[in-house]
Amino acid sequence: MNVFDYFGLLINDYTIRTISMGTVIMGIVCGILGSFAVLRRQSLLGDAVSHASLPGIAIAFLITGSKEPLVLFIGAALSGLIGTLWIMGIASKTHLKPDTALGIILSVFFGFGMLLLTLIQKMPNANQAGLDKFLFGQAATLIVKDVYLLAAAGGISVAIVIIFHKEFKILSFDPQYAKTLGFNITLLDIVLTSLIVIAIVIGLQTVGVVLMSAMLLAPAAAARQWTNRLGTMIILSALFGAFSGLAGTAVSASMSNLSTGPVIVLIASVLVLLSFLFAPDRGLIIRLFRHWKNRNFLKNEFSAN
Amino acid sequence: MSSAQIEIQIIASVVAVACAIPGVFLVLRKMSMISDAISHSILPGIVLGFFAVQDLSSPLLVLTAALTGILTVVMVELINKTGLVKEDTAIGLVFPALFSLGVILIARNAGDIHLDVDAVLVGDLAFAPFDRFYYGNTDLGPKSLWVMGGILILTIILITAFLKELKISTFDSELAASLGFSPVIIHYSLMTITSVTTVGAFDAVGAILVVALMVVPAATAYLLTDNLKKMILLAAFFGVVSALSGYWLAHALDVSISGSMATMLGFMFLLAFVIAPERGLITVLIRQRQQKREYSLLTFLLHIKNHSKTRGNPEEVMVTHLTGHFNWQKNKAGIILELALKNNLIEVNDELVSLTDKGEAFTREALDYIIYNNKASIELIGGRFLLFR
Numbered sequence: 001m002n003v004f005d006y007f008g009l010l011i012n013d014y015t016i017r018t019i020s021m022g023t024v025i026m027g028i029v030c031g032i033l034g035s036f037a038v039l040r041r042q043s044l045l046g047d048a049v050s051h052a053s054l055p056g057i058a059i060a061f062l063i064t065g066s067k068e069p070l071v072l073f074i075g076a077a078l079s080g081l082i083g084t085l086w087i088m089g090i091a092s093k094t095h096l097k098p099d100t101a102l103g104i105i106l107s108v109f110f111g112f113g114m115l116l117l118t119l120i121q122k123m124p125n126a127n128q129a130g131l132d133k134f135l136f137g138q139a140a141t142l143i144v145k146d147v148y149l150l151a152a153a154g155g156i157s158v159a160i161v162i163i164f165h166k167e168f169k170i171l172s173f174d175p176q177y178a179k180t181l182g183f184n185i186t187l188l189d190i191v192l193t194s195l196i197v198i199a200i201v202i203g204l205q206t207v208g209v210v211l212m213s214a215m216l217l218a219p220a221a222a223a224r225q226w227t228n229r230l231g232t233m234i235i236l237s238a239l240f241g242a243f244s245g246l247a248g249t250a251v252s253a254s255m256s257n258l259s260t261g262p263v264i265v266l267i268a269s270v271l272v273l274l275s276f277l278f279a280p281d282r283g284l285i286i287r288l289f290r291h292w293k294n295r296n297f298l299k300n301e302f303s304a305n
Numbered sequence: 306m307s308s309a310q311i312e313i314q315i316i317a318s319v320v321a322v323a324c325a326i327p328g329v330f331l332v333l334r335k336m337s338m339i340s341d342a343i344s345h346s347i348l349p350g351i352v353l354g355f356f357a358v359q360d361l362s363s364p365l366l367v368l369t370a371a372l373t374g375i376l377t378v379v380m381v382e383l384i385n386k387t388g389l390v391k392e393d394t395a396i397g398l399v400f401p402a403l404f405s406l407g408v409i410l411i412a413r414n415a416g417d418i419h420l421d422v423d424a425v426l427v428g429d430l431a432f433a434p435f436d437r438f439y440y441g442n443t444d445l446g447p448k449s450l451w452v453m454g455g456i457l458i459l460t461i462i463l464i465t466a467f468l469k470e471l472k473i474s475t476f477d478s479e480l481a482a483s484l485g486f487s488p489v490i491i492h493y494s495l496m497t498i499t500s501v502t503t504v505g506a507f508d509a510v511g512a513i514l515v516v517a518l519m520v521v522p523a524a525t526a527y528l529l530t531d532n533l534k535k536m537i538l539l540a541a542f543f544g545v546v547s548a549l550s551g552y553w554l555a556h557a558l559d560v561s562i563s564g565s566m567a568t569m570l571g572f573m574f575l576l577a578f579v580i581a582p583e584r585g586l587i588t589v590l591i592r593q594r595q596q597k598r599e600y601s602l603l604t605f606l607l608h609i610k611n612h613s614k615t616r617g618n619p620e621e622v623m624v625t626h627l628t629g630h631f632n633w634q635k636n637k638a639g640i641i642l643e644l645a646l647k648n649n650l651i652e653v654n655d656e657l658v659s660l661t662d663k664g665e666a667f668t669r670e671a672l673d674y675i676i677y678n679n680k681a682s683i684e685l686i687g688g689r690f691l692l693f694r
């Protein structure tokens with residue numbers, strides 16, 4: 001099957017439509033919240049949170065014994081939040097730097113998650129199969145129920161962003177100013193960070209723990225190159241995210257032996273590269289051209305005199 | 306204990322020490338997340354190396370993988386130099402792309418490569434003793450022990466030889482540059498050591514736990530000491546403790562060894578984080594509370610001093626006035642008042658507060674320090690004047 005067949009199947013085939021809807025929703029939500037993560041220098045938080053959610057998934061399964069997406073989703077979000085709070089605690093109460101805090105939480109939580117996953121694998125009931133799909137994500141296993149959950153969680157997050165877009169904007173660019181205006185910036189910070197955690201958890205099933213950070217960053221970093229306006233950036237970022245999701249699903253569905261997550265991430269990375277090169281104003285090529293033009297201009301000016 | 310068990314523990318300890326040493330410098334140089342990036346992005350290097358030699362245990366793989374590790378650092382720096390995104394974003398963009406490339410290469414050639422992506426992430430120490438190194442017919446021990454032992458010895462030699470240079474360039478890169486050590490060379494040497502160690506350890510403990518072994522022991526040691534040599538030794542010690550306790554935890558629960566090692570490291574860090582004598586959470590919180598109280602005390606005393614000159618306005622120095630004037634809660638005002646009384650800094654006559662001689666001396670000195678912005682002395686003044694704190 002080639003990529004064009006895929007678009008035929010998109011309309012006709014139920015499974016492919018479900019998977020594509022899942023990856024597109026994931027792309028949009030990550031694109032929107034990723035914009036804030038990139039602007040607030042929380043880029044690597046995505047990496048840490050996605051790893052930190054692993055023990056939550058395992059514990060949720062250990063407690064309830066069910067693989068209901070909602071249960072695992074809540075477990076992942078809680079453990080991601082605990083990881084985030086601990087990172088903030090380490091960075092604010094000790095002299096360790098934020099990046100060290102990220103590295104500690106990321107690796108320790110992931111290691112603990114692996115311990116729990118191997119523990120679960122040894123358990124007599126065979127119900128545990130498939131928990132490890134969270135490592136790399138498995139878009140192919142998305143079912144309609146998952147997509148509904150993604151759409152609901154994503155829809156709520158996006159609605160909150162729309163309602164509070166003014167507050168989040170000022171928080172991202174000038175938190176001190178926001179404080180003097182009387183906004184409760186601690187509360188806003190917690191809300192926005194929680195939304196970012198939710199976006200990450202949404203992506204886990206599709207892209208997986210390891211590659212999730214790219215899904216959060218890449219669309220936003222690409223969108224950033226094309227505009228200096230937050231609103232435009234968020235919309236572009238959502239579009240880039242959706243495109244990566246759709247194109248990634250198309251490519252991986254049309255070739256054998258290709259898991260969707262890594263393909264989506266690679267496509268998003270290519271978008272970043274293209275944006276770096278070709279963006280108007282900020283792009284590297286236009287910058288080189290401008291440089292060359294200035295140099296020529298100066299050369300002519302001086303040789304004329 | 307069987308000989309395989311002993312060997313696993315030795316390998317785990319060697320890996321832990323080999324990771325902990327470069328980890329100290331990564332933590333001090335604020336490059337912890339670079340180790341995360343390197344550990345992921347060496348995957349395509351390993352796969353490409355495998356395509357070249359068709360042998361997973363060839364030393365060439367270490368070379369190609371280490372080269373990809375350095376390539377990662379170069380790419381991150383190139384992106385930083387364009388100024389298009391911030392540094393942390395650059396790291397976050399580079400390694401997932403390279404890692405995805407590796408995963409896709411493996412998936413497309415699954416028939417040819419017996420490299421399980423899960424194993425890449427988590428590693429498997431349990432089988433390390435069975436991959437042995439033979440010279441002729443003599444059994445020389447597990448191969449990974451030789452690889453990691455070699456890397457460890459090399460690291461120790463390099464670090465002891467260049468400790469001074471590393472120290473200066475870590476804590477004062479401008480001084481290092483002016484003394485003639487190129488920070489660039491030192492930076493890339495450290496990155497090379499990190500990459501090689503990561504590649505070596507990766508087999509045994511997997512990509513993500515390499516990060517745990519590098520960052521966590523160093524961070525734990527940094528909570529306990531400021532001395533570089535002590536920090537390196539402590540980090541190595543914590544690494545070994547986690548290797549041994551992690552092995553036995555894994556043995557007891559029948560779970561992944563590397564996962565248990567990371568969990569034990571997490572426990573040690575948590576302990577140090579909470580109860581470290583000077584940097585621990587408890588000490589920090591107590592100190593912050595004390596500083597806050599002493600700051601309030603000083604404000605209060607200065608207020609009294611200020612108004613003792615303007616005698617016409619007694620309500621400014623009335624006890625009941627304090628809650629209103631400073632906007633303090635009643636119990637806070639009570640605590641501060643009691644603290645000042647206990648330290649013999651003020652006296653109260655008919656609800657009116659006035660400074661004692663000691664209070665006068667204290668405020669005079671504090672005012673001098675404040676005027677000349679002598680921050681260090683302000684912090685010390687409490688120790689000299691306050692018997693009760």
